[in-house]
Amino acid sequence: MKTNEVPQDIGNLANASMKELCYAIDKKGKYTTKLSDGWKVKTLVLNKSLELIEERAQEFKNNFKKGRISPIPYFMEINRMDLTVLSGYMNKWKWVLKRHFKPLIFDKLSQKILQKYADTFNISVDNFKNCNNE
Amino acid sequence: MKIAFQHKQAAHCENGVISNLLIHNGYAISEPLAFGIGSGLFFVFLPFFKINLAPAISFRPMPGFIFKRLCKRLGIKIKHQKFKNTATAKTSLDALLQKKIPVGLQVGVYDLTYFPDAYRFHFNAHNLVVYEKKEDTYLISDPVMENVTTLTTKELEKVRFSKGTFAPKGHLYYPIKFPEALPLKKAILKGIKATCRDMLAPVPIVGVKGMRMVAKAIKKWPKKVGTKKTNHYLGQIVRMQEEIGTGGGGFRFIYGAFLQEASEILKLPELIKFSKEITEIGDLWRDFAIDASRLYKNRSSEFDGYTKVADKLLILANKEEDFFKRLKKTIAQYG
Numbered sequence: 001m002k003t004n005e006v007p008q009d010i011g012n013l014a015n016a017s018m019k020e021l022c023y024a025i026d027k028k029g030k031y032t033t034k035l036s037d038g039w040k041v042k043t044l045v046l047n048k049s050l051e052l053i054e055e056r057a058q059e060f061k062n063n064f065k066k067g068r069i070s071p072i073p074y075f076m077e078i079n080r081m082d083l084t085v086l087s088g089y090m091n092k093w094k095w096v097l098k099r100h101f102k103p104l105i106f107d108k109l110s111q112k113i114l115q116k117y118a119d120t121f122n123i124s125v126d127n128f129k130n131c132n133n134e
Numbered sequence: 135m136k137i138a139f140q141h142k143q144a145a146h147c148e149n150g151v152i153s154n155l156l157i158h159n160g161y162a163i164s165e166p167l168a169f170g171i172g173s174g175l176f177f178v179f180l181p182f183f184k185i186n187l188a189p190a191i192s193f194r195p196m197p198g199f200i201f202k203r204l205c206k207r208l209g210i211k212i213k214h215q216k217f218k219n220t221a222t223a224k225t226s227l228d229a230l231l232q233k234k235i236p237v238g239l240q241v242g243v244y245d246l247t248y249f250p251d252a253y254r255f256h257f258n259a260h261n262l263v264v265y266e267k268k269e270d271t272y273l274i275s276d277p278v279m280e281n282v283t284t285l286t287t288k289e290l291e292k293v294r295f296s297k298g299t300f301a302p303k304g305h306l307y308y309p310i311k312f313p314e315a316l317p318l319k320k321a322i323l324k325g326i327k328a329t330c331r332d333m334l335a336p337v338p339i340v341g342v343k344g345m346r347m348v349a350k351a352i353k354k355w356p357k358k359v360g361t362k363k364t365n366h367y368l369g370q371i372v373r374m375q376e377e378i379g380t381g382g383g384g385f386r387f388i389y390g391a392f393l394q395e396a397s398e399i400l401k402l403p404e405l406i407k408f409s410k411e412i413t414e415i416g417d418l419w420r421d422f423a424i425d426a427s428r429l430y431k432n433r434s435s436e437f438d439g440y441t442k443v444a445d446k447l448l449i450l451a452n453k454e455e456d457f458f459k460r461l462k463k464t465i466a467q468y469g
Contacts, residue, residue, distance in 0.1 A: 001382060001383065001387055001413065001416060001417060001420070018249075018250050018253070018278075018279070018280075019280055020145070020278070020378055021143045021144060021145045021278075021381065022145065022381055022382050022387065023145060023166070023381045023382070023387040023388050023390065023391045024387065025390075025413060029410070030394070031166070031387075031390060031391035031394045031395075031409070033145075035143075035280070036382075039376065041372065041376065041420075041423050041424050041427045042372070042373070042376050042377070042423075044427050044430065045369045045372045045373050045376075045427050045430075046252055046373065048365070048366070048369050048430055049186065049366075049369060049370070049373065050252065052187075052366060080244070080254070080255055080256060081256060081298075082256070082298070084298045084299050085256045085297055085298035085299075087297075088296075088297020088298050088301055089297045
């Protein structure tokens with residue numbers, strides 16, 4: 001990559017504030033560093049990944065409305081969490097959390113556990129129970 | 135009197151922190167040097183281990199490895215500390231800052247307030263330096279940021295105790311002992327040798343063999359998991375290759391910069407040739423990224439495009455195999 005090839009595509013607003021350092025070759029063939037405003041290839045891929053998260057979240061929400069699952073998968077998705085991360089914050093085993101995905105078991109959870117979930121997802125207990133992300 | 139901490143932006147957080155800490159202590163180790171000596175160039179494919187719903191691929195060794203190997207090869211002693219308790223983690227950090235020792239920290243990215251939202255994922259092996267505390271605010275030198283920033287006590291505690299894979303547990307580190315003179319030449323040779331060994335490893339998931347395995351998998355994915363998932367898988371490869379920290383082209387450009395610097399230090403003009411070659415290989419990686427990302431737009435179910443992308447990866451594997459074999463031979467002559 002030459003210094004004049006360092007991509008300067010100002011992409012999504014989200015990363016406008018951040019410039020990345022790239023290593024590139026100057027006219028004399030020497031390595032130097034140059035800041036990049038972003039690269040459209042990267043922006044595309046990142047946006048597609050975020051779209052997928054959005055899509056999956058919507059699906060979890062629909063399934064919640066149909067009474068098939070608890071709201072937990074929805075909030076995990078919008079917080080970009082996997083079970084390992086959630087298990088760390090909840091201080092519970094993954095299989096315990098997975099059980100909580102079932103509506104019948106979720107309905108029996110204590111106020112204390114619900115509060116812990118709500119705190120983890122940074123949301124009120126009411127909104128959490130109703131799968132409401134406001 | 136100690137000099138004030140100098141912030142310098144880097145491509146990769148781990149190398150950036152090491153480089154900044156060493157420079158602060160009076161040892162001019164640039165980011166590419168740190169990367170090369172620590173053998174940062176790597177490739178591994180873990181087909182059964184999923185990250186972001188896609189098979190895991192990494193262009194770097196496990197977090198912390200570059201740092202560990204760099205310090206071992208240069209004979210620098212580092213003090214590492216992890217904590218169970220957030221309060222002790224805080225007092226330990228504050229005590230060090232009181233002594234005006236800049237401290238490296240391992241943190242989670244998700245709650246870093248100064249990061250743009252799109253980059254906030256639960257990645258727990260980010261590194262930064264805290265160099266001062268003013269009342270309730272910590273002054274932060276995050277190597278991927280252009281300028282220094284700040285975090286409040288509460289914010290810092292949150293990122294130091296983020297949860298999930300590689301949870302940092304308050305991990306802090308700082309150099310405590312340096313050798314009289316850094317064995318730079320020896321360390322560079324060792325670093326290059328280890329990279330050649332890694333990339334040519336006789337293990338199917340590592341190095342060029344790993345790249346070939348990915349190429350094979352790409353050809354199978356469209357039939358096996360459908361085009362939508364395949365596109366997502368390819369997208370994740372591109373992300374690992376180009377995301378913040380790689381300096382582009384899956385670290386190949388940083389490595390080119392390293393070989394150029396190494397050739398001057400070792401007085402080996404041959405390495406300049408290698409530096410140019412790896413730069414060209416890096417450009418090819420970027421072409422690969424462009425082609426792979428284009429497939430997102432490919433809505434038809436023709437598999438031709440995937441085969442082409444896979445073949446590109448095979449070419450890259452062949453080129454790198456040849457490259458590292460020759461590099462290994464060249465370096466072997468010098469010890």
